[in-house]
Amino acid sequence: MKAKHQRLMLAGLGLVAVLGASGLALSALQDEAAFFYAPADVAAKAPPTDRAVRLGGMVEAGSIRPQPDGVSIAFVVGDGKARVPVTFSGIAPDLFKEGSGVVAEGRFRADGSFAADNLLAKHDERYMPPELAGKMAAAETLEQ
Amino acid sequence: MIAEAGLAALWLAAAMALMQLVLAALGLRMGRGVLPDAPGSDRADGAGETAAQLIAGVRPVAIVQGVLAALSFVLLIWVFVVSDMSVQLVAANSHSAKPMVYKIAGAWGNHEGSMLLWVTVLALAGGAIAVLEKRLNVATLVATLGAQAAIALGFYAFLLFSSNPFTRLDPPAAEGQGLNPLLQDPGLAFHPPTLYFGYVGLSVAFSFAVGALVTRDVGPAFARAMRPWVLAAWVFLTIGITAGSYWAYYELGWGGWWFWDPVENASLMPWLAATALLHSVTVLATRDGLRAWTIMLAVVAFSMSMIGTFLVRSGILTSVHAFAVDPTRGSFILALLILYIGGALLLFGLRIGLVKQGSTFELVSREGGLVLNNLLLSVILGIVLIGTLYPIVAQAMGTQLSVGPPFFNKTTAPIALALFAAMAAGPLVRWRRDNAQALLGRLTVPIAVAALAMAAVFVFAPDAGVLPILGLGLSFGIAVASVAPLWKRDLRRTPLFTFGMVTAHLGIAVSMAGMASESAFTVERLVAVRPGQITQVGPFSVRFDGLRPAVGANWSAIEARLTVTRGDGAPLVLRPQSRFFSAPSTVTSEAAIATLFDGQLYTVLGASDEGGRWQLRLWWKPWVTLIWFGGGLIALGGALSLVGRVRRERRQPAAREAWQTAAA
Numbered sequence: 045m046k047a048k049h050q051r052l053m054l055a056g057l058g059l060v061a062v063l064g065a066s067g068l069a070l071s072a073l074q075d076e077a078a079f080f081y082a083p084a085d086v087a088a089k090a091p092p093t094d095r096a097v098r099l100g101g102m103v104e105a106g107s108i109r110p111q112p113d114g115v116s117i118a119f120v121v122g123d124g125k126a127r128v129p130v131t132f133s134g135i136a137p138d139l140f141k142e143g144s145g146v147v148a149e150g151r152f153r154a155d156g157s158f159a160a161d162n163l164l165a166k167h168d169e170r171y172m173p174p175e176l177a178g179k180m181a182a183a184e185t186l187e188q
Numbered sequence: 189m190i191a192e193a194g195l196a197a198l199w200l201a202a203a204m205a206l207m208q209l210v211l212a213a214l215g216l217r218m219g220r221g222v223l224p225d226a227p228g229s230d231r232a233d234g235a236g237e238t239a240a241q242l243i244a245g246v247r248p249v250a251i252v253q254g255v256l257a258a259l260s261f262v263l264l265i266w267v268f269v270v271s272d273m274s275v276q277l278v279a280a281n282s283h284s285a286k287p288m289v290y291k292i293a294g295a296w297g298n299h300e301g302s303m304l305l306w307v308t309v310l311a312l313a314g315g316a317i318a319v320l321e322k323r324l325n326v327a328t329l330v331a332t333l334g335a336q337a338a339i340a341l342g343f344y345a346f347l348l349f350s351s352n353p354f355t356r357l358d359p360p361a362a363e364g365q366g367l368n369p370l371l372q373d374p375g376l377a378f379h380p381p382t383l384y385f386g387y388v389g390l391s392v393a394f395s396f397a398v399g400a401l402v403t404r405d406v407g408p409a410f411a412r413a414m415r416p417w418v419l420a421a422w423v424f425l426t427i428g429i430t431a432g433s434y435w436a437y438y439e440l441g442w443g444g445w446w447f448w449d450p451v452e453n454a455s456l457m458p459w460l461a462a463t464a465l466l467h468s469v470t471v472l473a474t475r476d477g478l479r480a481w482t483i484m485l486a487v488v489a490f491s492m493s494m495i496g497t498f499l500v501r502s503g504i505l506t507s508v509h510a511f512a513v514d515p516t517r518g519s520f521i522l523a524l525l526i527l528y529i530g531g532a533l534l535l536f537g538l539r540i541g542l543v544k545q546g547s548t549f550e551l552v553s554r555e556g557g558l559v560l561n562n563l564l565l566s567v568i569l570g571i572v573l574i575g576t577l578y579p580i581v582a583q584a585m586g587t588q589l590s591v592g593p594p595f596f597n598k599t600t601a602p603i604a605l606a607l608f609a610a611m612a613a614g615p616l617v618r619w620r621r622d623n624a625q626a627l628l629g630r631l632t633v634p635i636a637v638a639a640l641a642m643a644a645v646f647v648f649a650p651d652a653g654v655l656p657i658l659g660l661g662l663s664f665g666i667a668v669a670s671v672a673p674l675w676k677r678d679l680r681r682t683p684l685f686t687f688g689m690v691t692a693h694l695g696i697a698v699s700m701a702g703m704a705s706e707s708a709f710t711v712e713r714l715v716a717v718r719p720g721q722i723t724q725v726g727p728f729s730v731r732f733d734g735l736r737p738a739v740g741a742n743w744s745a746i747e748a749r750l751t752v753t754r755g756d757g758a759p760l761v762l763r764p765q766s767r768f769f770s771a772p773s774t775v776t777s778e779a780a781i782a783t784l785f786d787g788q789l790y791t792v793l794g795a796s797d798e799g800g801r802w803q804l805r806l807w808w809k810p811w812v813t814l815i816w817f818g819g820g821l822i823a824l825g826g827a828l829s830l831v832g833r834v835r836r837e838r839r840q841p842a843a844r845e846a847w848q849t850a851a852a
Binding site for chain 1: 441478480481545548549559563564566567568569570571574575578579582587588589590591592594595598599714715716766774775776777792794795797798799801803805
């Protein structure tokens, strides 16, 4: 094989690899990307129940109810416009509390409630999920 | 005064970098065609002499730059050690009551300090090249140091104009705000510097590539000069990723060892590129093949470390790693990224056509195997890159989404398995050309072992899932294949770098076995218990004995006492805690982990309910420790190769010079 042909072949293989990776990645993204919902979005349009999504907002004051099994909780996430009931089994993050922001990962049920398998809360006063920073600012403006 | 001295040292270092760039550029321009080592010239006139003088200045300036940057960083540590609260950075990130090790680590546990560390390592690397690299063509070396100075200048500008670590606070703060408790961990002291050594090592490889493009001197000599830096960068990245993974595992209390968090991906992508580069540079050094591809990979690897720095430091992502929320900083790093990568790609496009074609090889050959390795690594890299950047692009277009483990596991795992299978075969293929049938013959034993192991796992644990069964089976096959190159060899005469390769490949097999076992056999229990209650998890029974308070230097805690027994064995006591830090005021969970020879029992204490029950989350993770043990083996293999290569280079100066004369 001539040197020039080999270089062309290698360049071609590289291109195929890059295109293959992009194609595979983009097609998988269609199925696996978790979209972000705020309670207002849920109220406006019924969310899908067949894929993992994220729900973000404020944990409403007085809404956290421990369940009898001792390891599950139910609470309500709101954004000033709408409210979504959420259930979660597991150890809630240390900074998960009423009146503070949360992002729940999980799925919507057919009745519009949300089954969370993971909760993300603020790590410390300097950390906040970016999706939430915008919503929190909006919520604070509403309160005033 | 200390802070001012640090700032002055930083300015001087920046001035040295500028001087280094100017000297290198002028010297190369004037010396074009007249430098003794430059291809095709033996002219000697006035221009040549001036050029030689300019070029002679580059090495000392690079050394002084390294010393000044190091001085600046040492002075920053100093103000942290003495808790000088009149320095804004100290007041914002430290606290006088913090243990000393975290005061020191606090110097780089923030945006400004970590960027100063970055540029310090960069400058020290430049100084090290200037001192150590004696064999490379002088013109290429000078171009390399010039490129290194150009990179450093961007970062000096970034520090001095938008992230000055030495800014004073007037009036001084009475007390510091403390360091994020999640970062108050011995792991922090080593994790960021390790990754930075890796990133910066790749910048050195990049500078070598730019230097080689400038002088069109892409050949085995250049590859041999670049290889130790790629190896070193790769070893540090491996250690950084392994340590970061273990840190996330025990510190976050979520029981997972890899979350496909964008910040983790930011360290994985340079590693993937460096792994590919490491293998292609070997082809270039040994067989003078893959010239353009190796240069391209060096550019890609550095781009990935720049993208990593950008993702982590710009505040575009939020995590414990993202200190900066100032958008101008993000724009600054983005501008640097575009400038360097765009510039390098432009240079590549303009120059690569002028680089002579390297040697060719057959499809079934060691070279062919390494090309396959590079292609598969590039595919994985492309997927991780797209998955990491997609949410940012989507957000810019008005859609909020996240891309997590389901995406990455589904897309990368099958390709990684193919890559590992190719890795098993690679070292058993001969250079230049080989016979496919003979190769298959050499692979009989590993294939048989893999098939047997898969069958065994399927019989004993049919529910393990397809990927874990394939992974566990393959890991046994790979383990056998990776030591096969030592078969029937005189071990005393086997070069150290061969042992390095064997160790690193074996490390992949060990780590993969750990990952497959963890994902297939982990047992998890989530319970609410009263004191005295017993919970079964896997082969263990865990008794919750009760709670007691505990205190540390800057925290207090509630501590649970768990008595763990396995069969008739002696009981173990584990004490998971819920810690309250006072500065800044934060609560964290401290998991308690029992490490046994065949895995880890991982326990986390949760909240209590009104009935006096406490939440406990318990995991039994068989063989999970193999993941990090394998990572350690991979890094050790890299280190052995590095030592082996450097020793061989030292021992064979004559051969090298003979080669250079022949090439010229």
